Amino acid sequence: MSQFQTIKRTLQDQIESGLLTAGCKLPAERKLAELFDTTRITLREALVLLESEGVIYREERRGWFVSPPRLDYNPAERSHFHEMVRQQGRQPDTRLLDCQTLAANTEISRLLQLPALSRVHRVQRLRRIDQRPVLYVEHYLNPAPFPDILQHNLNGSLTEIYQQHYGVGYGRLRLQIYPTALTGEAAAALNVAQGSHGLLIIRVNYDQENRILDCDYEYWRHDAVCLLVDTAEF
Amino acid sequence: MSQFQTIKRTLQDQIESGLLTAGCKLPAERKLAELFDTTRITLREALVLLESEGVIYREERRGWFVSPPRLDYNPAERSHFHEMVRQQGRQPDTRLLDCQTLAANTEISRLLQLPALSRVHRVQRLRRIDQRPVLYVEHYLNPAPFPDILQHNLNGSLTEIYQQHYGVGYGRLRLQIYPTALTGEAAAALNVAQGSHGLLIIRVNYDQENRILDCDYEYWRHDAVCLLVDTAEF
DNA sequence: TAGTGGTCTAGACCACGAA
DNA sequence: TCGTGGTCTAGACCACTAT
Numbered sequence A, B: 001m002s003q004f005q006t007i008k009r010t011l012q013d014q015i016e017s018g019l020l021t022a023g024c025k026l027p028a029e030r031k032l033a034e035l036f037d038t039t040r041i042t043l044r045e046a047l048v049l050l051e052s053e054g055v056i057y058r059e060e061r062r063g064w065f066v067s068p069p070r071l072d073y074n075p076a077e078r079s080h081f082h083e084m085v086r087q088q089g090r091q092p093d094t095r096l097l098d099c100q101t102l103a104a105n106t107e108i109s110r111l112l113q114l115p116a117l118s119r120v121h122r123v124q125r126l127r128r129i130d131q132r133p134v135l136y137v138e139h140y141l142n143p144a145p146f147p148d149i150l151q152h153n154l155n156g157s158l159t160e161i162y163q164q165h166y167g168v169g170y171g172r173l174r175l176q177i178y179p180t181a182l183t184g185e186a187a188a189a190l191n192v193a194q195g196s197h198g199l200l201i202i203r204v205n206y207d208q209e210n211r212i213l214d215c216d217y218e219y220w221r222h223d224a225v226c227l228l229v230d231t232a233e234f
Numbered sequence C: 001t002a003g004t005g006g007t008c009t010a011g012a013c014c015a016c017g018a019a
Numbered sequence D: 001t002c003g004t005g006g007t008c009t010a011g012a013c014c015a016c017t018a019t
Helices: A003-016 A029-035 A040-052 A081-087 A106-112 A158-166 A184-190 B003-016 B029-035 B040-052 B081-087 B106-112 B158-166 B184-190
Strands: A056-059 A063-066 A071-073 A092-103 A119-129 A132-141 A170-182 A196-207 A212-221 A225-230 B056-059 B063-066 B071-073 B092-103 B119-129 B132-141 B170-182 B196-207 B212-221 B225-230
Touching (some): A081 A092, A106 A132, A106 A196, A106 A212, A119 A184, A170 A184, A170 A212, A184 A212, B040 B056, B081 B092, B106 B132, B106 B196, B106 B212, B119 B184, B132 B184, B170 B184, B170 B212, B184 B196, B184 B212
Parallel strands (some): A071 A225, B071 B225
Antiparallel strands (some): A056 A063, A132 A212, A170 B225, A225 B170, B056 B063, B092 B119, B119 B132, B132 B212, B196 B212
């Protein structure tokens, strides 16, 4: 077995056995390299492997940490993020990064089935669990059903605002899900290296009369989530 | 911008512009390093990044290749793999790796809701698109509804065998989906390095009377698939 | 300011794949 | 057999973090 595989196993065992617990910071790379009697490059190979398996993660220039468990997430159940996280015994947190009305690009226009040169509301938010950023979302709202929605407090649940202020509830839902790279604003907000692995969920939400309400680009840390889908719920 | 990011961009541009086409093999790492006037380690950093973004992929010790487009896959639509792939203009291919009846482990027993010390049929298959392995599946069948099923030709559609020989059709469906590492038999069958990134889909299939039929562990190459889910179909 | 992770150099040897 | 990718060494400098 290659050396970095052995290092990987050793670290993994210590984590799984509970000697290293979730959120715990690993020693410096140079210390670890010394500990395993190897070079930093080889050591980093093991760390990167563990990272891609979701066992550990890094924060840019801060170091390596043991990953907390994944969040169970049923994208079809429109429960609020905060509620869902709390039900799993964790501390949720949402931060509004930006909101504005702008011209829709081609892809958004197509998803929302808007005519050319339409304008849409865009809401960018960062969601954290136990202080750790896990989800960067861009919501694109069809402006027609939601005049002045950007005036509301957008740190909570959009679902709730839809319902309470506009009397609109969700109906049908369409999802695209695929592993992708985190780049640009998503990577920056999630505090991961440009190009690291993530999971992208593009959702299109309809109301009960089958009109398109909005679409979301959800960029998840690859190790932060486990999706659950049950067709019996529909 | 870091050097390997520049290299990455350059390669990516050439691929997106069509100068390098899907399935095409890249030059040797030493050649590329020379071309970009850098070392192999730095060059490999760029290649690994492109790999994790799904732009290129490698076959163990054979080299680097440009990735073909993802397969659109609706896991709720029980259409046959072969049919689905052909509809998207590609060549499907299934190889039976192994089938046997064995004692169920704890996780399988729980998923299939079987009593302790039950036996199950296990079918291991590898599925390819245009010669490229993309999906390694382990099917675990509840043996009760399917006596002697292992006698059938298992290179085609299980769905079809269920229906034609046992009069059983699908009903409800439960899925767990998450990014994971490919290891052991999955990595070997897909011809990727141990520990590389993949997408794991665990599905539990019910029949129309809501009895559990089987569960599948689907290990996908992370760059080979895009999941589609539409609640309006249920 | 000291220490850390991020990036990079210039080599090396081995095992496997292709010929 | 030759070239390839897989692995590894022993350093280096810089930008950023923590203090």
